[in-house]
Amino acid sequence: MPLAVSFVFGGISSEYNTSVSSLTHIISSYLSMPRRDRSFSVKNMYHLSRDDGLVRTIPFHNDFTISELTAYLSDTSTLPGSTLSATFDAIERRKEYVVNLLLGQFGEDGGVQTIAALSGLKGTFGDPQVASLTMNKYAMSSFVSSILPTDIVRVPKTTLVRPRYVADAIQSAKLRHGQIVVKPNSLGSSLFTGLFDSIAESEYDIRALLSAIFKYDSGALLQEFIPGDDYSCGCIITSSDIILLPVIKIETARDFFGYDEKSTDSLAERKVVGSHEDMSDKLKYITKSIANSSDLCNIARVDFKVTDQYEVWFLECNSIPSLTQNSLFVKMLHHHGKTALDLISMLASKSSSFKRKPHLVE
Ligand SMILES: Nc1ncnc2c1ncn2[C@@H]1O[C@H](COP(=O)(O)OP(=O)(O)O)[C@@H](O)[C@H]1O
Ligand SMILES: [Mg+2]
Incomplete structure (x- = not known):
């Protein structure tokens, strides 16, 4: 088996649990696949702790089980930990390829990408500046x-909105x-995302929500509400090609894919849009x-968001979509005839790792 892959997961953001679920989904799919059919080998799983910010290494082995992973995660504090930069330097010396499953703040916003680039790590980290841009909803919309x-x-x-000029x-x-x-300008999962009839009628509640957002994010957005259904379009970017995945339409009772709708399956219907439907081509073109x-x-x-008049409105770009079993991205892969494991072997073999350009001009 030529490819060897490691994972970094967990993290210090509010999306810690989603990151752990993404890894669990990948490892359980891997374990349920017959050994002879596996297209890569798993080396190590690096857990970034939300309690102390240290990394613990969970080595993969032939008899590894999901209960072993759960046992590791139930109390990581007893294991020796090291800093992320020391861990990345050691991984680089071992020439491991690392799939970044850290989501949200520090995982998706250029934080971990900068440390990976300084260590010269091979993996799915990408350019720190691109991560910072996509994570900033206001800048990305512009x-x-x-x-x-x-x-x-x-x-x-x-x-x-910034904390110093709310009024x-x-x-x-x-x-x-x-x-x-x-x-919030840069949190995900519809956390602290609210829909109000008008500012004038709900100013008190809006101010309270802004205060809650500012505990975790330096910016918040007051945005006109766009009626219509949610649509999402995923893609895989290799060094030579962009593969566009089937588009998914999300229908909700209040035209709003909020926190409740995201966490309760019955509140949002996720439908795959046929490739012959007009909206599919348009959204794929925009995504590309x-x-x-x-x-x-x-x-x-x-x-x-897409209105009844077929106007398309951009909301955000996720550079690290979650890979949990029920995630939109895994559903898109599935309808493209692929699994999360196919995705990982494709990334490790066909996408180029980010290489920092020299900073000094000779
Ligand atoms: N301006 C808007 N008009 C209508 N719905 C919105 C708007 N902004 C966000 N939403 C709803 O909230 C959900 C989450 O917003 P989004 O910008 O995608 O952030 P995130 O998914 O990172 O929390 C969207 O899927 C959409 O249903
Ligand atoms: Mg979103």
Whole structure:
């Protein structure tokens, strides 16, 4: 088996559990596959602790079981840990290929990508600057609106709020009428994401939500509400090609894929859009343009709203979509005839790892 792969997972963000579930899904699929059919070998699983920020190494072996993984995770504090940078340097010396399953803050925003680039690690980390751009919903929306015209994709009117000018931001957002979405600029999973009938009627609740957001995020968005269904389009980016996955439409009772809808299956219906349907081609075209222009690598999932008049609105680009068993990305892979394991072997064999350019000009 020529390819050897390790994983880094866990992390210090609110998406810790999703990261652990992504790894668990990958390892249980791997264990249930007959050995002769496995296209890569698993080396190590590196757990970044949310308690002390240290990394513990969980070695994979021939008789490894999911209960062994669960036992490791139930109390990692007894194992010796080391800092992320020391771990990455050691991994680089062993020439392991690492799949980054860290989500959210520090995992997806350029934090871990910078340390990986400094160590010269091979893996799915990608360019730290691209990670920072995609994680910043406000900046990424500006980027998308600058590369594509409004008849292709629009971005909702948005007020960026910082803790020091909440009153001014609320005042200027009040000039817009209609329902309003309040959300963090860079957290995920619809955490602290609220829908309000108007700013004037709900100012007290909106201010309370903004205070909650500012405990975890330096920015929040007050955004016009776009009615319609959610759509999501995923892609795999290899060094020579972009593979666009089947588009998924998400229907919810209130046209809002909020925290409750994401965590309760019965509140959101996820349907695969047929490749012959018009919306599929359009969303794939937009996703491909975004991936090419922003220099994304490995994988990405772009979230949209589409109105009854077929207007397409960009919401966000996820550079590390979760790979849990029930995730949108795994569903997209499935309808493309692939599994998360196929994805990993494709990334390890066909996508190029980010290499930092020299900083000094000779
Ligand atoms: N401006 C908006 N109009 C309508 N719905 C929105 C808007 N912004 C967010 N939403 C809803 O909230 C969900 C989460 O927002 P999103 O920007 O994708 O952030 P994340 O998924 O990172 O939490 C979306 O899938 C969508 O259903
Ligand atoms: Mg989203």
